[in-house]
Amino acid sequence: MDTSAYLDAVVERTRTFADWVHGGDATAPVPTCPKWTLADLVDHVGATQRMVAMLVGGRMTEPSEAFAGYVPGPTDSAEWRTWLTDGAAEAKRAFDSVADDTPVWDPSGADAGVPFWSRRLLGEACVHSADAAAAVGTRYDLAPEVAVAAIEDWLDTMTSRGYWENRPAFADAMRGDGQTLHFHTTDAPGEWVVRREPDRVVLEHAHTKADVALRGAGAELLLVISRRRPLAAASTLELQGDRALLDHWIEHMDWVTDD
Structure with missing residues (x-):
């Protein structure tokens, strides 16, 4: 997928998210993010898209101005659908205005810029729509190719130099001497070795x-590695090898509380 395809998927996934949460109970808990209410989830998704739109559209090489421009979501859940879809559209316009090599700050430590953020927004939309589905009690579906892109985002971000340097607890937990984990999607091409x-x-x-x-x-696979579904409940996944090593990896995928 290229940047344009990522943003098309962000718009589509956000529309689904918005339909699920529109008019919902703002105080409803989000089971997959125990510290959040539905209002917190909506606020996070919409505000993050707007912040990234500021970074990318403004070609910012230093992020403080975008962070300072955090826009909270409406308190009235009847306004959520419009607010969310407007935010996704704003993000798409921002990416349409730049090239992949336009200098933009990102936290990866690799100066990945525009491509990093396009994929990151897709990963956010996919994982947090799973949170919304859990909160409102609806079925979660995701096209295989989109799921592969979201897994790529999750793994690439978690293994980035920037994440290692800025999350010392994660770095301490992940230090090893060559232990390997293999993730493989069976409904669309996707294989990763960590x-x-x-x-x-x-x-x-x-x-x-x-x-x-x-x-x-x-x-x-995305739901399990992002800690949105326990491995024990993922009956279609096939596990081979050292279960304790996988459990240790998943235990430290701490965006459930820190995202």
């Missing part, structure tokens, strides 16, 4: 023997 080294986590796109492997449909 290797824990003393000073970094290495992500490779490869098919190779690993200490533990988890394979299955992209949507369910």
Whole structure:
């Protein structure tokens, strides 16, 4: 998927999210994000899209101005659908106004800029729509190709130099001496090998023997690695190898509370 395709998917996924939450109980808990209410979830999704639109559209190489411009969501849930879809449209316009090599700050540590943010917004939309589905009690579906892109975003961001440097607890937990985890989607092409080294986590796109492997449909794999569904409840996924190593990895995917 390219930047334009990512943003098209963001708009579509946000529209689905908006339909699910529109007119909902703002105080309803979000089971997959225990510290959040439905209003918190809506606020996070819409405000993040607007902040990224400011960063990208403003070609910002320093993020403080965009962070200072955080716009909270409406308190009236009857306004949520319009507010959310407007935010996604605003983000798409911002990306349409730049090229992939336009200098824009991002937290990856790799100066990934515009491509980083386009994929990050898609990952956000996919994972947080799962949160919305859990909160309102509706079924969660995701096209296989979109699920693969969201998994790529999750793994690439988690293994980035910026994440390692800015999350010392994560870095301490992930230090290793070559332990490997293999993730494989079966309904669309997608394979990743994660290797824990003393000073970094290495992500490779490869098919190779690993200490533990988890394979299955992209949507369910995304939900498990993002801690939106317990592995025990993911009956269609196939696990081979060191379960404790996988459990340790998932335990430290801490965006459930920090995102």
